Each structure stands twice: as C-alpha cells, then as structure tokens.
Amino acid sequence: MSTLTASSLPRQVADAYVDDLVALDPALGTYLGVPGTARRLPDFSPAGAEARAALARTTLDRLAESESAPGGDSDAERRCARLLRERLTAELAVHAADEHLRSVSNLDTPAHHIREVFTLMPAETPEHFADLAARLRAVPAALAGYRVSLTEGLARKLYGGPWQVATMIKQFTEWTGEEGSGSWFASLVADGPQEQRAELDAAAAEATAAFLELRDWLRDTYAPAIEGAPETVGRERYATWSRMWNGTDLDLDEAYAYGWSEYHRLHGEMVTEAARILPGKDPWEVLAHLDEHGQAIEGVDEVRDWLQALMDEAIEALDGTHFDLADRVKVVEARIAPPGGAAAPYYTSPSEDFSRPGRTWLPTMGRTRFPVFDLVSTWYHEGVPGHHLQLAQWAHVAGDLSRYQAGVGLVSSNAEGWALYAERLMDELGFLSDPERRLGYLDAQMMRAVRVIIDIGMHVGLAIPADSPFHPGETWTPELAQEFFGRHSGRKPEFVESEIIRYLGIPGQAIGYKLGERAWLLGREAARAAHGDAFDAKAWHMAALSLGSLGLDDLVEEISAL
Numbered sequence: 001m002s003t004l005t006a007s008s009l010p011r012q013v014a015d016a017y018v019d020d021l022v023a024l025d026p027a028l029g030t031y032l033g034v035p036g037t038a039r040r041l042p043d044f045s046p047a048g049a050e051a052r053a054a055l056a057r058t059t060l061d062r063l064a065e066s067e068s069a070p071g072g073d074s075d076a077e078r079r080c081a082r083l084l085r086e087r088l089t090a091e092l093a094v095h096a097a098d099e100h101l102r103s104v105s106n107l108d109t110p111a112h113h114i115r116e117v118f119t120l121m122p123a124e125t126p127e128h129f130a131d132l133a134a135r136l137r138a139v140p141a142a143l144a145g146y147r148v149s150l151t152e153g154l155a156r157k158l159y160g161g162p163w164q165v166a167t168m169i170k171q172f173t174e175w176t177g178e179e180g181s182g183s184w185f186a187s188l189v190a191d192g193p194q195e196q197r198a199e200l201d202a203a204a205a206e207a208t209a210a211f212l213e214l215r216d217w218l219r220d221t222y223a224p225a226i227e228g229a230p231e232t233v234g235r236e237r238y239a240t241w242s243r244m245w246n247g248t249d250l251d252l253d254e255a256y257a258y259g260w261s262e263y264h265r266l267h268g269e270m271v272t273e274a275a276r277i278l279p280g281k282d283p284w285e286v287l288a289h290l291d292e293h294g295q296a297i298e299g300v301d302e303v304r305d306w307l308q309a310l311m312d313e314a315i316e317a318l319d320g321t322h323f324d325l326a327d328r329v330k331v332v333e334a335r336i337a338p339p340g341g342a343a344a345p346y347y348t349s350p351s352e353d354f355s356r357p358g359r360t361w362l363p364t365m366g367r368t369r370f371p372v373f374d375l376v377s378t379w380y381h382e383g384v385p386g387h388h389l390q391l392a393q394w395a396h397v398a399g400d401l402s403r404y405q406a407g408v409g410l411v412s413s414n415a416e417g418w419a420l421y422a423e424r425l426m427d428e429l430g431f432l433s434d435p436e437r438r439l440g441y442l443d444a445q446m447m448r449a450v451r452v453i454i455d456i457g458m459h460v461g462l463a464i465p466a467d468s469p470f471h472p473g474e475t476w477t478p479e480l481a482q483e484f485f486g487r488h489s490g491r492k493p494e495f496v497e498s499e500i501i502r503y504l505g506i507p508g509q510a511i512g513y514k515l516g517e518r519a520w521l522l523g524r525e526a527a528r529a530a531h532g533d534a535f536d537a538k539a540w541h542m543a544a545l546s547l548g549s550l551g552l553d554d555l556v557e558e559i560s561a562l
Helices: 010-024 026-032 046-066 075-096 110-119 126-155 162-175 184-188 194-226 234-246 252-275 283-293 300-318 376-382 387-396 403-408 412-428 435-460 478-487 493-505 512-534 537-545 552-560
Strands: 296-298 332-336 346-348 358-362 369-371
Touching: 010 026, 010 046, 010 075, 010 403, 026 110, 026 403, 046 075, 046 126, 075 234, 075 403, 075 552, 110 126, 110 162, 110 184, 126 184, 126 194, 162 184, 162 194, 162 493, 184 194, 234 252, 234 412, 234 435, 234 512, 252 283, 252 435, 252 512, 283 435, 296 300, 300 332, 300 358, 300 376, 346 387, 358 376, 358 387, 376 387, 376 412, 376 435, 387 403, 387 412, 387 537, 412 435, 412 512, 412 552, 435 478, 435 493, 435 512, 478 493, 512 537, 512 552
Parallel strands: 332 358
Antiparallel strands: 296 369, 346 358
C-alpha cells in the first residue's frame, strides 16, 4: 500500500489507490500513460480479483480516516470522497456476487481488455516494439488466469450466457486469422524493425496460440457445460450491475416507464422529420431509403478523413462560443477500429500527459460505404462535444481534482449521459438542421430509449405495456427484444444482433445513456432556474465538465448548484 499518514486527505487516498491499482492492473497504467507498465498484463484469476477487492476494502478504511483530517470536508475533498466510496462499494458488490467468475460478453471481458490495450500502445521506435513483444508474451498467462476464473464459475454453477460465448468463439476465430484473414496480433507488429523481426513474430505467434487455445476450450468445454443457461440475469443481479454502471440505486420500474415515455415522444418527432424527406413513409422506411440513396462517404480511408474533419469543424465552431477549450483538449484523432469487435463505435481517452490523444474508433464491419445520417450525431457523441470534450477536460484539470476522479473512477452513465446530451446540444444549436442528419439523430435517440425498455425489460422480466404497439401484455425475452429493436432502428440487422448480445452480456450499462442524459438536463434546468437571465451556458458547461466523474445522484446535485 502506498504511504499515507493520519493527516492524508481523501484526494491523497484516492491517488494512492490509483498507484496501487496500477501495480495490480498494468493495462490501466497503459490507459493512463504510466511509465513502466507497457510490458505486463493483469492477473485475471480469482486470486487477482481478490487482490483488487482487498485493495478496495483497505482503501475504504483509509478513506473513512481521511475525511476526519483537517480540510477533509472541503468541497473538493468531499466530491472525491463521495465518488471513491460509491465506486469502490459498487465494485465490491459486483465482486461479492462472483461476477468475475462468469465474465463472458462480446465487448467487456478480460480477453477483450487484453486486445484493446494493444491498440493504445505506440509502435514507432525499437523500444516500443520491444514493449509490444514483451506484452504479447504475457498474453498466455493472462488468458490462463481468465480461464481459471471461468472454470471455477463452472464448478460453482455460475454460468455466463450461451449467446455471449458463441460470439466470443467467432471473435477469437477472426482475431487469430483462422478464417484466412491473418492473425491480428501478427499485423500489430508487422511494421517492426527488421532486427527485431524474429522476436516480434514469435511473440505474436504465442499470443495468437493462446487465444486459439482459449477459443477451443470455450467451444469444447465451456459452451457444452452452459447449454440452456439463461441469457438474462434477473432483478437481483441486474440491480447490482445497474449500481455499478449508473452510480445510483435506480427505481427500475420508473426507469422502464421513462423509457416508454421517451419512445412515444421520439416516435412523434421521427414521423414529422421523415415526412420532410419522403412524405407518406414511416421513419424506418425513410431510413432504409437513406441507407441506399442518401448522402454517403465511399471508402474506409475517406470516411476516417471525413470524421476527422467533422470533429475539427465542431471544435472550431464551439470553442470560444459554447466552450473554452485548452489547446491540448482540441486534439482528437479519428481511427478505424480493428476487425472482430462489437459493431458500435467507441472512444478512448488521452493519456494523462496527452502524449496519446483522445481517439474515436469506427468499426467498419466489412463495409466500404458509410451513410452520413448514421454518422454525424454519433460522432458528436463519440468525439466533439461528446466523450472527447468531457474526458479530455477531466485529464486537463486532473491536477485540480485527483487522478482517480479524472481517469479511473468513471461512472458510465455520467459519461454516456453527457455524450447523449452533447448530441441534443448540437441539435439545439442548429447543427442538425439537414433533414437526413436530424432524422439520423432522432434514430440514435430512439435507440437509446429502446435500450432502456429492452435492457430492463428482458433482464428483469417485465411485461410489455397493454398500450404498446408491439406484443402488448407479453413478457420480454431476448428474442422479442431483438425484434423490437430491429423494427425501431435504421441500422443493419448485424448491428442490431451485436447490440442485443452486448446488452445481455453487460446488464445495466445500456440504460445509462438516456438516464444519464436526463440527469444532465435536470441539472442544467435547475442551474438555469437558479440564475435566471444571468445563466451563462458556456460557463456552466465548463464548470460541469471540470468536476470529474460523479454518480447520477451526486451529478444532479452538483451541477444544479453551479
């Protein structure tokens, strides 16, 4: 444990926790940009999970002591203490439920985190490639630890979802090049120096073989053992996960009803907007038309450049008018995601020193044509003014917060809620006046409302309302959820399938977009009401973005008072 004294304050306890957590989780160190962490991977065995839990328990004890130290009750210390206590308590609840023993999904498992960390590593100098080789050689042990956890889960009848496992088997097959595409790990080091060629190739081969071995075990041992296991988690497990992702104990029935109210509101707006493009057609007929005949970008390199230009233009338009941005926050890169992942775009934060910039990632899913209606509001969400402005601003003001608040203690619904609020803000500011782009924005909003309905509905086993246009009175199932999503989305069937698998494997996360947006809107309206005509939206945005991470309960309270 890092050295702390009786006079240590909550922010010092939080930062000591980050140091100690990085020692247990060197992949987190890479994410933050901590020197000396690039050659190792975490221990994903039950012992590794218990070590992280023990650190959380010790930190909570130290936090309680720090709050009684002189200065421990200041606003800055209070916010940090509230976040640290809430996050560690939520993480310990997930650990106590042994969720790490059945961690299977198409997006959020130790195996996925292992591959993602390689995308964050630089590959320019011999030293960089030496780090890559060392970490590739660490892959077999890391995956072996993960397999030990899953094996213990089997022994204790703690089963993951069969759909998740089937998807992982397909993903690992693609990552390892078994279908003829070549190993992703080999491509990672293909441009390394010739003098390191033998070492790089051998290390990539070891990582590839380890993923193949895990793939075969999942196919031959794990999948048969869990055949027939439920895909959903039930109310008790769902409440535990919901707390983890949202930073609050939600009233799940109220949230479900809110999802339906947003569905009906958005449906009305979509009907109106669709009529501006193709009168007499329903919104999803119009979206299908746009997918084939609307504005589009041709080519993978071309869409990456177009997305970069879109973010650069947004920064230029918003800086000084609606935000005040530091120079290093203005740097963000558009990237193409490596193949074999989930279908949804995503964002990765800058390192603590900004030597690695924030990046948006577009999965192409084999496409070479990209309709614009499906991209504009999504990149306002992933890039600017969405995830990038928030998470890069946290990194920028980390010295005023704590490293924990800026980069480790992220509450998903806070970040996703801000990003969805950012889409709405761009609509409010007139950036989505083009009918195609605005219908795409409404389609994206509808997807988030549908997520609330089906994520809670299928996991908790709720009934579809009697006034629903879809299977009224029936109980939600994953199959009904996929059909409902497909009917109310302008996205391809493979995207819809990937999303349903994602929601089943990461229960409670998908609802945070809409519920987080609601929290941000409530906070803004409360602050506007308090200030009246003197309300300064730009000042409020920057103050809110400089608070660091907060759970939804704390978020509304804090941003309402700005």
